[in-house]
Amino acid sequence: MPKILLFDALREATDEEMEINSKVLVIGEDVGHYGGSYKVTRGLHAKYGDLRVLDTPIAENSFTGMAIGAAMTGLRPIVEGMNMSFLLLAFNQISNNAGMLRYTSGGNFTIPIVIRGPGGVGRQLGAEHSQRLEAYFQAIPGLKIVACSTPYNAKGLLKAAIRDNNPVIFFEHVLLYNLQEDIPSEEYLLPLDKAEIVRYGKDVTILTYSRMRHHVIQAVDILVRQGYDPEIIDLISLKPLDIDTICTSIKKTHKVVIVEECMKTAGIGAELIAQINENAFDYLDHPVVRLSSQDIPTPYNGLLEKATVIHPQQIEQAVKDICSLVV
Structure with a gap:
């Protein structure tokens, strides 16, 4: 390949x-x-x-x-x-x-x-x-x-x-x-309406897409070495959302962290939470955690720009916090 x-x-x-x-x-x-x-x-x-x-x-x-x-x-x-x-x-x-x-x-x-x-x-x-x-x-x-x-x-x-x-x-x-x-040299097509399970796990479901997939993987590499077992789902399809794959994961992990580069207000994460509450609320042991960009126009200044988006350290901490819940 x-x-x-x-x-x-x-x-x-x-x-x-x-x-x-x-x-x-x-x-x-x-x-x-x-x-x-x-x-x-x-x-x-x-x-x-x-x-x-x-x-x-x-x-x-x-x-x-x-x-x-x-x-x-x-x-x-x-x-x-x-x-x-x-x-x-x-x-x-x-x-x-x-x-x-x-x-x-x-x-x-x-x-x-x-x-x-x-x-x-x-x-x-x-x-x-x-x-x-x-x-x-x-x-x-x-x-x-x-x-x-x-x-x-x-x-x-x-x-x-x-x-x-x-x-x-x-x-x-x-x-x-x-x-x-x-990538394969032979022809292949992928479905437009299916999420990809990047990593199987049992502790928490992490939902993400686009560039944030790679930030999540960086965070999970560290978390796994520390004994955590997160499941990573790359949404791929933002419309329609593959709610079946998402719900199947939640029924196993009972916890969800959403990581997006979209704005927090009325973003993709907001729609995800709505659909999760409609379809998988009874399986949740903790409110859905949403890590999103700041609701401001992105600054030109490099340090300020960096501060507006989510980074692996924040993902790592969010997973630790949600997994610390004692049911």
Whole structure:
């Protein structure tokens, strides 16, 4: 199995799907000649030309709307946001068009579109480039939302998203593009609606996704050496949440820690707590613990930026605190 960087895994997925299906195309700023801001589309323009790797003006609402119209005609566009924060300019198109048209047309149209790009808190990118929009989009009916976290799941999930007949918002973390991993050389797809059990354990269920998966693993490596046995679940699918996998774990551990980079107020963690209370409340021996980012615009200052997000030491302490409960 060859080692591959996450951005190359995404490029391979896109290339493979474009090669087997002439209806797949890429639309976005600098995706063509430049190869994308993070080189996810590097080399694709030379291979497929202007009509299938289309450089656009800086007008997110226009090219996202164009891509949705293309999807209505049977094409399968992949929209790359140079930064996912910029797609707030296309919020109307994503919510009122991509999410609704299949329903408001009585099923006459499907919208097989993937909207993908980098997000999350980087390294001093400033407030407008450090947003986490997953909770913004989670409230929109008709969308599927996926957050990749490794080269392996990035490739398998993107291929599945391109083939899906529904609009998929595909989140990539700006600090994970250079993550390297062995992945299979043969083709594979991963389900868009399933969580991944990263580590089995019996003491506490840790729910996380995207970059925080790696912070959790760092914390758990230390906790295991100290005698704790946490279970780690990477949500992968943020909409719909894989509540069956989550509840199965809670029935075993009876304790939950949520670790997210999303904002605390009305974030992914808030929805998780609501669904856990609805589906697994009787199995809890302790209130759900939520570790989330501060409810402030991300500062540019490096030290202040670091203070706004969760780190492995905080995860380690939260697990120790919740496991100290005597029932």
